Amino acid sequence: MNYPKANEFEKLIEDLLENKEFQKTKLKKHHGLTRYDHSMRVAAYTYKVTKLLKLNYKEATCAALYHDFFLDEVEEENGLNRLRKHPEKALINTKKYFKLTPLQEDVIIKHMFPVTLTPPKYKESWIVDIVDDYASVIERINWLKILISNKFKKMQLTQSYIIVLLLKIINIK
Numbered sequence: 001m002n003y004p005k006a007n008e009f010e011k012l013i014e015d016l017l018e019n020k021e022f023q024k025t026k027l028k029k030h031h032g033l034t035r036y037d038h039s040m041r042v043a044a045y046t047y048k049v050t051k052l053l054k055l056n057y058k059e060a061t062c063a064a065l066y067h068d069f070f071l072d073e074v075e076e077e078n079g080l081n082r083l084r085k086h087p088e089k090a091l092i093n094t095k096k097y098f099k100l101t102p103l104q105e106d107v108i109i110k111h112m113f114p115v116t117l118t119p120p121k122y123k124e125s126w127i128v129d130i131v132d133d134y135a136s137v138i139e140r141i142n143w144l145k146i147l148i149s150n151k152f153k154k155m156q157l158t159q160s161y162i163i164v165l166l167l168k169i170i171n172i173k
């Protein structure tokens with residue numbers, strides 16, 4: 001039996017996805033979805049853009065997949081500080097499981113520029129930084145749409161319930 005060959009993007013990340021710790025990011029909420037799904041989206045976009053621009057797409061795609069790889073939340077009251085500190089957390093955590101190149105380290109540690117003040121060193125790091133922002137905006141809009149539609153459904157349900165109740169009252173009388 002011939003199975004269809006996985007595409008290059010899937011082959012590039014298949015070993016990385018087997019990491020048990022990385023699999024746990026499926027349990028972490030992130031922009032209304034899971035951190036795993038967000039990382040997969042950023043990796044997929046990075047793969048497309050960096051390959052199109054003939055950059056080091058292999059290293060960039062793998063680093064994009066790890067850019068938010070951490071499981072414990074950043075313990076900071078201040079939201080801005082949480083944003084600033086998580087790239088370092090992701091880098092330290094990723095280095096426990098994978099050997100990173102200088103480009104990959106730069107991608108992870110700089111992905112929140114300009115919130116973190118040092119600009120990216122490589123073109124690939126700039127792309128992951130921009131792609132991550134783009135993915136975050138899409139994910140937040142989708143999340144908002146779901147929230148609004150759920151609220152609307154709840155409102156419709158409440159209205160239907162009130163109508164049924166009123167009809168029952170009218171019938172009783």
Ligand SMILES: [Fe+2]
Pocket residue numbers: 067068086087111112
């Ligand atoms: Fe991040």
Ligand SMILES: [Fe+2]
Pocket residue numbers: 038042067068132
């Ligand atoms: Fe991210």
